[in-house]
Amino acid sequence: MRRDIFQAIADPTRRAIITLIALQAMTPNAIAEHFDTTRQAVSKHLRILTECELIKQEQKGREIYYQLEIEKMKEIDKWLEQFRAIWETRFNQLDNLLTDLNGKKKK
Amino acid sequence: MRRDIFQAIADPTRRAIITLIALQAMTPNAIAEHFDTTRQAVSKHLRILTECELIKQEQKGREIYYQLEIEKMKEIDKWLEQFRAIWETRFNQLDNLLTDLNGKKKK
């Protein structure tokens, strides 16, 4: 069973859950109300998200509040870093090209 | 058949392919040499990546070079944006807290 962040965010429902609880912790029932599935299905998604440590639980009486581990989200950002370097380079190349063209014009 | 970027980058082999061809276009055979699978398996991954427009092909004789569509990668970045806002806010809150503590110390 592969369980990493990229796997976790592949599912659109899970991405929606992440967005939903990003600002405030919620219980499985409360979350399920936002979707067109059963609580159990949501519960499964929550388990997957928990297993890859994207969310954490906090028990309050018989209710369990799920909260986003925002720090973990940075791992995606970290992976993107290598490509960001490329698209910024592309931008710089364009920039240089424009500068060169300007230079030629001025000559 | 769901075919979006998040789905595409969920597979570790596909992420590796993306990284591999990020800097220079490669043929399926050349790509497959880097992995422990058959060319056909790689070919399937390439098809999925092509379908969600993360890569594009360029035919040269009987060889097909696959190249990363770096622009498409920005869509992931775009999704992350909402969370970046949160983790920067958290940082600011911490910053404010530290400032407050400093203020109290100074009093």
Next chain:
DNA sequence: AATATACGCAACCTTTTGGTTTCTCAAAAT
């Protein structure tokens, strides 16, 4: 004490995924 609620867990089912093997076709090499 009895009932209702919140939740996780397990069993089960269907569809999707990731892979392999085989086939075909077009371009290159001999």
Next chain:
DNA sequence: ATTTTGAGAAACCAAAAGGTTGCGTATATT
């Protein structure tokens, strides 16, 4: 002209994903 090489397409398969229903248990409510 024949053979080799690069590559997509199709058929097939095992494993995983995503969902459902049913059950057990702990906490609240009455």
